[in-house]
Amino acid sequence: MPMDDEFERLVAGLGDEISAEPAQPPGLAVVVTPVASASALAGLCAMSGLSCKVLPTHTGAVAAIALAAVDDPFAALTNAVPAEADDLAGALSRLTHLEVVLVVARLSAAEEGPTGQLTAHRYAGGERAGEVSPGLVLSSVDALVEDLLLGAVRLDEVTGVEDTSSIPRWKAARMFTRGLKKRKP
Numbered sequence: 084m085p086m087d088d089e090f091e092r093l094v095a096g097l098g099d100e101i102s103a104e105p106a107q108p109p110g111l112a113v114v115v116t117p118v119a120s121a122s123a124l125a126g127l128c129a130m131s132g133l134s135c136k137v138l139p140t141h142t143g144a145v146a147a148i149a150l151a152a153v154d155d156p157f158a159a160l161t162n163a164v165p166a167e168a169d170d171l172a173g174a175l176s177r178l179t180h181l182e183v184v185l186v187v188a189r190l191s192a193a194e195e196g197p198t199g200q201l202t203a204h205r206y207a208g209g210e211r212a213g214e215v216s217p218g219l220v221l222s223s224v225d226a227l228v229e230d231l232l233l234g235a236v237r238l239d240e241v242t243g244v245e246d247t248s249s250i251p252r253w254k255a256a257r258m259f260t261r262g263l264k265k266r267k268p
Contacts, residue, residue, distance in 0.1 A: 110150040110189035110199075111232060112168035114175050115224055117182075118144045123262025124179075125245035129255035133174055134248040138241050140225035146175060147231065147238055150189070164204060169211070177209035184220050188232040201232065 114135075118124045121139035128135055128146060135146040150165050164187060172185035183206050190199035201217035221229045230236040238244060250258070 109152045110165075110187060111238075112148050112150055112165060112171065113186045113188075113228055113232060114146040114168075114172045115184045115186065115220065115228065116143050116145065116175060116179060118179060120144060120262035121243060121245065122258045124175075125247055125250065126255040126257070126259030126262060127178055128175075128247040129250035130252060130259060131174065131178055133171060135171055136238050136244050136246050138227070138238075138244045140227050142223070142225045142228075145224075145228055146171060149238070150187070164202070164211070172204070172206045173209045173211070176206035180208075182207045182212070184215065186217055186220055186228070186232060190232075190234060192234075 116124060121137050121144040124144040124146065125137035128137060133146075135148045137144055137146050139145075148167060148171060150168065164185065168185055168187055172183055176183045184203055185206060186201065186203045188199070188201050190201075192198075201221075203215045203217040203220045205212040205215055221232070227236065227241065231238065231241070245258075247255075
């Protein structure tokens with residue numbers, strides 16, 4: 084029965100290839116806020132125990148987190164919001180008392196360019212308030228946000244990024260209050 088042996092060898096090899104790679108590559112979640120000061124947002128996040136990276140943009144401060152790899156191959160077929168991104172966006176909308184937009188990018192590189200999925204959701208009062216077009220969101224924010232989501236720029240390459248997990252509480256309070264002060268003309 085050499086044909087059966089050949090079949091078993093091929094099937095055994097397939098299992099190794101499938102489990103060697105994650106079903107879906109990691110992604111990035113970005114929470115776009117109307118908060119003008121990245122320092123104030125970073126201080127608020129640090130005081131509240133939210134671990135993220137806050138960066139300044141011309142259209143407002145943005146909070147970003149890297150997403151863990153997803154083992155469920157069907158997760159890409161749904162518009163399910165990753166739990167860590169949902170928690171961050173909900174907390175920011177509740178803490179700031181402002182509406183924020185969460186954009187989730189699960190992309191991978193292909194020969195013809197990035198491929199994958201972008202989703203965007205509005206949050207108000209700590210709750211998801213609806214889905215919005217990612218294209219409309221990206222057209223209304225700083226180009227840096229789009230570059231981050233598409234992988235053209237990495238978070239650690241952006242100047243002015245604050246890692247909220249490494250900010251001491253006393254410094255977070257100072258950053259928050261200084262960020263709220265209006266600058267004199």
